[in-house]
Structure formats: C-alpha cells, structure tokens
Amino acid sequence: MNRPKKITSILLLCLMSQFVGFAQEKPKEQSGKTESSPQTPRSSIAPPFEFGLLEDTPVRIKLARNISSKDAKVGDKVDFNVVEDVAVKDVVVIRQGAMAIATVTKAKPKARLGRSGKLDINIDYVQLATGEKVPLRAVKGGSGGTRTTAMTTGIVAAGILFFPAAPLFLFMKGKNIQIAKGTEVTAYVSADTQLDRAKFAAVDTELAASTVSAPTSAVSITSIPAAADITIDDKFVGTTPSVVQLPAGEHRIVVTKSGYKAWERSLTVSPSGSVNLNVELEKLP
Numbered sequence: 313m314n315r316p317k318k319i320t321s322i323l324l325l326c327l328m329s330q331f332v333g334f335a336q337e338k339p340k341e342q343s344g345k346t347e348s349s350p351q352t353p354r355s356s357i358a359p360p361f362e363f364g365l366l367e368d369t370p371v372r373i374k375l376a377r378n379i380s381s382k383d384a385k386v387g388d389k390v391d392f393n394v395v396e397d398v399a400v401k402d403v404v405v406i407r408q409g410a411m412a413i414a415t416v417t418k419a420k421p422k423a424r425l426g427r428s429g430k431l432d433i434n435i436d437y438v439q440l441a442t443g444e445k446v447p448l449r450a451v452k453g454g455s456g457g458t459r460t461t462a463m464t465t466g467i468v469a470a471g472i473l474f475f476p477a478a479p480l481f482l483f484m485k486g487k488n489i490q491i492a493k494g495t496e497v498t499a500y501v502s503a504d505t506q507l508d509r510a511k512f513a514a515v516d517t518e519l520a521a522s523t524v525s526a527p528t529s530a531v532s533i534t535s536i537p538a539a540a541d542i543t544i545d546d547k548f549v550g551t552t553p554s555v556v557q558l559p560a561g562e563h564r565i566v567v568t569k570s571g572y573k574a575w576e577r578s579l580t581v582s583p584s585g586s587v588n589l590n591v592e593l594e595k596l597p
Contacts, residue, residue: 371498
C-alpha cells in the first residue's frame with residue numbers, strides 16, 4: 313500500500329531537481345548572450361546607402377509670413393523657406409529658398425483675466441530639389457544629444473521658446489503670440505533617407521536650360537481668411553499670402569482651406585508681368 317506513494321514522491325523529487333537545475337542555468341545563458349552582443353554605437357554604423365541624407369542633418373529655415381495666435385487655426389499650414397543649400401557629396405539636394413511646411417497643432421487667442429494666447433507648430437517636411445519631400449523634426453536626437461542649451465539660446469534670441477519634447481513647439485508669453493516673418497529656426501532630417509543621384513543631375517540640367525528660357529512673372533496671392541493652401545497646376549506651392557514666380561502661359565490656380573469652399577481659376581500669365589489675386593473664400597454651411 314505504501315510503495316506507490318514512495319514511487320510518486322521519488323518522481324516528484326526528480327522533476328523538482330531538474331526544474332531547479334534548469335532555472336539556475338538559464339541566467340548564465342542570458343548573461344552570456346548579453347556579454348557577447350554589446351550594442352554598437354550608432355555613430356560607428358555606416359549609412360545603409362551610397363547617396364542620401366543622414367538622420368540629424370541640419371536644415372536652417374525661416375518663417376515665410378507673419379503668424380499670430382489671434383487668427384491662426386488648428387490644421388493651418390505654415391510655410392518656411394530654406395536659408396541655405398544642403399549638399400550631399402557636392403550635389404545640392406535642398407536648395408536655398410525651398411519650401412518647408414509646418415502645421416498648427418494648437419492655437420488659442422488671448423483670453424480674459426490676462427491669460428496669454430497659445431501657439432504650437434509641428435514641423436512636417438522640406439521639399440527637395442527634385443520635388444520630393446523629406447520629413448523633419450525640431451531636435452537633433454539620432455546621436456542621443458538634443459543640444460538643448462545651444463538651441464534655447466538661439467531661439468530665445470529670436471523670440472521663440474523651443475521645447476525638445478515636441479517636434480516644433482513655438483510658445484511665447486503675452487497678450488497674443490506674434491511670430492514675425494523671417495524668424496529662423498533649425499530643423500533636422502528625421503531619419504536616414506536614400507536618394508537617387510541621377511534625379512538631381514536631371515534637375516540640374518533642367519535648371520541650367522531654364523536660365524535661358526523666357527522670363528517669369530510674379531503672381532501675388534492673398535486670401536480672406538489667410539493661411540489657405542495654394543495649388544498651381546496640381547502642385548502645392550505654399551500658403552497665402554505668397555508670391556509665386558510663374559512662366560508665361562495658362563495656369564490652373566486652386567486656393568483651399570478647411571471649412572471653406574475651394575476657389576479655382578485659370579490664369580493666363582504674360583512674360584515679365586505681375587498679377588495680384590485677392591481671394592475671398594466662402595464659408596461652408
């Protein structure tokens with residue numbers, strides 16, 4: 313009667329001893345893996361492409377128009393212009409004057425009891441010489457450093473306080489936040505981006521040929537309300553108010569803003585002329 317119980321006890325003891333042995337050996341295996349696989353610093357890793365933009369490449373941009381918390385709306389596009397060329401292996405991939413786009417993510421005008429307005433802007437992308445887009449962010453983060461002190465010094469001097477926690481966060485105390493046209497900030501390429509060198513060579517050839525072509529005309533486009541998107545010949549070119557250089561000929565101009573009916577017109581541009589378009593958008597019911 314007692315023999316089966318003794319056999320069962322022996323089997324249980326054997327199983328428990330095997331489990332304990334396995335549990336003691338497992339940390340050693342994990343420890344061995346950790347020691348044999350140290351992390352390689354990112355700075356020592358070669359880029360995964362022969363030609364392209366590396367993460368954290370700085371891009372200096374300046375605000376293309378005045379912006380205020382008084383009339384800015386969430387979702388408004390805010391255009392910047394690139395301050396200087398960005399080159400890769402002596403090939404200019406981002407040209408001076410190229411467009412960079414940000415989006416208003418929070419906008420509140422001044423309130424009662426002395427409460428100041430709020431204005432948050434998220435930097436989105438910059439346009440390459442080929443017309444392609446490369447995402448940007450506000451802080452240098454790929455190598456682990458945010459350069460907070462240097463950034464804060466430069467941006468406070470320009471009247472903007474920059475918080476590394478947000479992609480691009482503009483905040484000032486006062487009645488209403490007023491950020492002047494021409495205010496400069498530095499954004500950074502958000503990830504390693506492979507590029508096609510042949511495309512940029514083709515653009516350079518086209519640009520050289522265009523310098524001997526017919527002159528362009530200046531088309532000034534404003535809207536009520538402001539900060540509306542401008543599309544010309546199915547290509548987004550910025551937000552109102554803007555001045556766009558167009559070659560002679562017929563062009564399709566569309567002005568849109570969330571909550572308003574789209575405005576559209578075909579415009580024939582004369583060589584070396586100038587055109588002023590004042591667009592009053594109709595609010596949707």
